Amino acid sequence: MADDLIIVGAGGFGRETVDVVEAINAAAAVPSWHLLGLVDDALTESNARRLRARGLRHLGSLEDLLALEARPRYVVGIGSPLVRRRIAERLDAAGFSAVTLTHPQATIGSEVTIGSGTVVCAGARVTTNIRLGKHVHLNPNATVGHDTVLGDFVSMNPASSVSGDCVVEDEVLIGVGGVVLNQLTVGAAAVIGGSACVVRDVPPGAVMVGVPARPMEVNL
Numbered sequence: 001m002a003d004d005l006i007i008v009g010a011g012g013f014g015r016e017t018v019d020v021v022e023a024i025n026a027a028a029a030v031p032s033w034h035l036l037g038l039v040d041d042a043l044t045e046s047n048a049r050r051l052r053a054r055g056l057r058h059l060g061s062l063e064d065l066l067a068l069e070a071r072p073r074y075v076v077g078i079g080s081p082l083v084r085r086r087i088a089e090r091l092d093a094a095g096f097s098a099v100t101l102t103h104p105q106a107t108i109g110s111e112v113t114i115g116s117g118t119v120v121c122a123g124a125r126v127t128t129n130i131r132l133g134k135h136v137h138l139n140p141n142a143t144v145g146h147d148t149v150l151g152d153f154v155s156m157n158p159a160s161s162v163s164g165d166c167v168v169e170d171e172v173l174i175g176v177g178g179v180v181l182n183q184l185t186v187g188a189a190a191v192i193g194g195s196a197c198v199v200r201d202v203p204p205g206a207v208m209v210g211v212p213a214r215p216m217e218v219n220l
Contacts, residue, residue: 002034004072005099006065008087010040010047010058013137014077017119018056020103027104036072039065062087066094073099075117076135081153081171081189088117088135088153098135106138115152133170151188160192169204 002025007017018035025031037057040047051058059065065074074096076084088098098117102108105122112126115134120126123141130144133152138144142156145164153171156162160174163182168174172186175194180186187204196213207216 002031003099004070005033005035006059006072006074007035007038008040008062008065008074008076008091009078010038010043010051010056011078013079013119013139014038014040015047015050015054015056016121016139017075017077017101018054020101020119020121023103023105023122024101033073033099038077062090066090071095071097073097075099075101075119077119079137079155079157079173081155081173084135084137084155085153085171127164145182157194 007014021033021035025033037059038051039059039062041061043058048058074091075098076087078084100114100116100118102120103122106120106124108126109128111129114132117135118132120138121140124138125143127146129147131149133150135153136150137155139156139158141159143161145162147164148162148166150168151170154168155173157174157176159176160178162168162180165183166180167185169186169188171189174192177195178192180198184198184201186202189205190202191207192198193209196209197211198208199212202208209216
């Protein structure tokens with residue numbers, strides 16, 4: 001019997017996560033997941049239309065989910081690492097448990113461990129001897145090289161790439177097409193801008209842009 005599942009977040013990545021769930025079910029002899037619907041505190045009218053067009057239910061707010069007597073499995077489909085952490089911590093404390101979702105068209109190599117709550121989209125490539133933490137998002141066509149560790153709540157946006165022997169600490173966001181070269185460390189909560197190329201270690205909380213990537217200047 002398929003397990004009940006709720007996705008938190010009805011924006012772009014939340015609906016991409018629906019695609020992952022549907023692909024997993026389609027590839028299995030017996031469906032793995034019964035998607036009850038999506039939870040979103042601030043559902044826009046455009047996203048509401050998109051849900052209706054796909055026959056997906058909006059189940060209300062996070063508070064509505066927490067008020068349920070039942071405890072379905074969950075995954076957070078929200079791109080912001082910090083927001084994702086806050087939601088996951090609330091749900092875990094209330095007795096919910098996160099699932100791991102890997103699209104059948106992703107490539108997962110040998111000696112790979114994947115934490116709970118992680119979503120791996122179609123076309124993602126994870127090679128060998130890699131550890132993905134909890135609630136990691138690998139968007140379509142993201143690549144993680146050998147012997148690399150991604151911490152908890154990391155987001156790799158489409159076509160981004162982390163090379164071999166890297167450490168990407170908790171809550172890092174790597175933008176579309178961003179690149180981290182070999183044997184580097186990206187500190188916690190750093191942001192790598194779209195198409196940026198990281199060539200040296202990144203301190204925690206830094207925002208890196210350009211090629212080669214440099215700290216973004218803020219004009220006050």
